[in-house]
Amino acid sequence: MSIRRPLIAGNWKMNGLKAEARILAEALASRVNAIGSTPFDLLVCPPFPVLSTVVGAVAGTGIGVGGQDCHAKVSGAHTGDVSAAMLVDQGCQFVILGHSERRADHHESDDVVQAKVAAALAAGLVAVVCVGETEAQRDAGETLAVVSSQLAGSLPSGADPRQLVIAYEPVWAIGTGRTPTIEDVAQVHAAIRWDLSRLLGAEAAAGVRVLYGGSVKPDNAQALMALDDVDGALVGGASLKADDFWAIAMACPAP
Ligand code: PEP
Numbered sequence: 001m002s003i004r005r006p007l008i009a010g011n012w013k014m015n016g017l018k019a020e021a022r023i024l025a026e027a028l029a030s031r032v033n034a035i036g037s038t039p040f041d042l043l044v045c046p047p048f049p050v051l052s053t054v055v056g057a058v059a060g061t062g063i064g065v066g067g068q069d070c071h072a073k074v075s076g077a078h079t080g081d082v083s084a085a086m087l088v089d090q091g092c093q094f095v096i097l098g099h100s101e102r103r104a105d106h107h108e109s110d111d112v113v114q115a116k117v118a119a120a121l122a123a124g125l126v127a128v129v130c131v132g133e134t135e136a137q138r139d140a141g142e143t144l145a146v147v148s149s150q151l152a153g154s155l156p157s158g159a160d161p162r163q164l165v166i167a168y169e170p171v172w173a174i175g176t177g178r179t180p181t182i183e184d185v186a187q188v189h190a191a192i193r194w195d196l197s198r199l200l201g202a203e204a205a206a207g208v209r210v211l212y213g214g215s216v217k218p219d220n221a222q223a224l225m226a227l228d229d230v231d232g233a234l235v236g237g238a239s240l241k242a243d244d245f246w247a248i249a250m251a252c253p254a255p
Pocket of ligand 1: 011169173174175176177213214215216234235236237238
């Protein structure tokens, strides 16, 4: 069991109109209110247009809200983009950065991700920084090298560890129903923790949560969350159903 407080984060991706977003957020809010205090932190990351709806629906519950991306610049001629300050202005405390779908669809390199992380931290957000290997890289035995190099390339030097969460998300496990073995997850998370100590210093790194993401479901969450170096989950598909997302959170080991 991890010594860090688990974080269960939902990445809603490009799903949810206002009414659906409100229903889902209210369903989570009422579950939190029903048990008073949770032994885990909950975070939801809806699409930009429904952020304020979700912020309103979870107000006062302690459920965090995050964006799914932000621009590296503070403002300017960047059509379609959103700045970190705009996320803060909407009531966000978090932002997901470097998700593999953005790395692939928008050609985001480690340098781009690093600049976005720096902007997020400067705006006072916690950055959930995603790393993970493709299936080809895994088959070539490159998982640890890829993850280590993405981590080093995506974190700005001098980053405040209190504003960092890392999500290990094997690309081939996202949305596929496939997951690595428990042993493989344990190995990669231990390697990430080692890298974080090297990059941030052992004491600072000890507080950084490292989430696992990729086809986390209620029926595999308990085994994953029980691992020492797994401090929660970044959940895609299953975060769109309140019952499933809640069941994943409730699978976290008791403190
Ligand atoms: C994700 O997109 O971050 C993710 C983990 O998706 P899924 O849970 O659907 O695999």
